[in-house]
Amino acid sequence: MSALRNSFWWDRADRAPHLEAVIFSLDAVLADPRADERPLAEAVWDLHCSGIRVAVVTGGHWQSVQRPVRDLLGDGAVEVLITGDEVNRPKPDPEVYRQALWQLGVRAADAIAVEDTAPGLRAAVGAGLTTVVVTTTRTAGNDFAGAAAVLPGYRHLSETRCRGLVLGAQRLSA
Structure with missing residues (x-):
């Protein structure tokens, strides 16, 4: 008797789209002393507590950004911090994002970038990342063509929204 079915829906679970990491660029936040940082910290901890890995990329130098990132986001949520000291080419080159993906051990299809500048958007998209x-x-007022979403603040960024964006991007590329 031959099998009527070759596979079941759960056989494809390993190929199902999923969000493993979110890579934040904090260049504009670190440069703006008036920025409301609470929603950013809440978004990062929401993602971290949901099992999503968090990385930060910035064009700044390690000694000038390591402490502010730690003060802003606390200890434990950020797994990877890539600074301008660790790459040969700054944004809009995608090297900083590729380095973060490599250190996280995550494919671009399973991560999203959260950017705050147009050159950063070009860098993230150039690395193959769905970008918010x-x-x-x-x-x-800047033009952010190519972004999966443009949000007016970090309070609109959530684990659910990030998962939905990566799912939507993977459906479009399939």
Whole structure:
């Protein structure tokens, strides 16, 4: 007797789209002393507590950004911090994002970037990442064509929204 079915829906579970990591760029936040940082910290901890790995990329130098990132986000949520010291080419080159993906051990299809500048958006998209732009008072009017979403602040960024964006991007590329 031959089998009527070759596979079941659960056989494809290993190929199902899923979100493993979110890579934040904090260049604009670190440069703006008036930025409301609480929603950013809440979004990062929401993702971390949901089992999603978090990385931070910035064009700044390690000694000038390591302490502010730690003060802003606390200890334990950020697994990887890539600074301008660790790459040969700055944004809009995608090297900083590729380095973060490599250190996380995650494919671009299973991660998203959260950017705050147009050159950063180009870098993230160039690395193959679905990208969300969170605008600041300085970037609110800029053109962010190519972004999967443009949000007016970090309070609109959640684990559910990030999962939905990666799922939508993977459906479009399939």
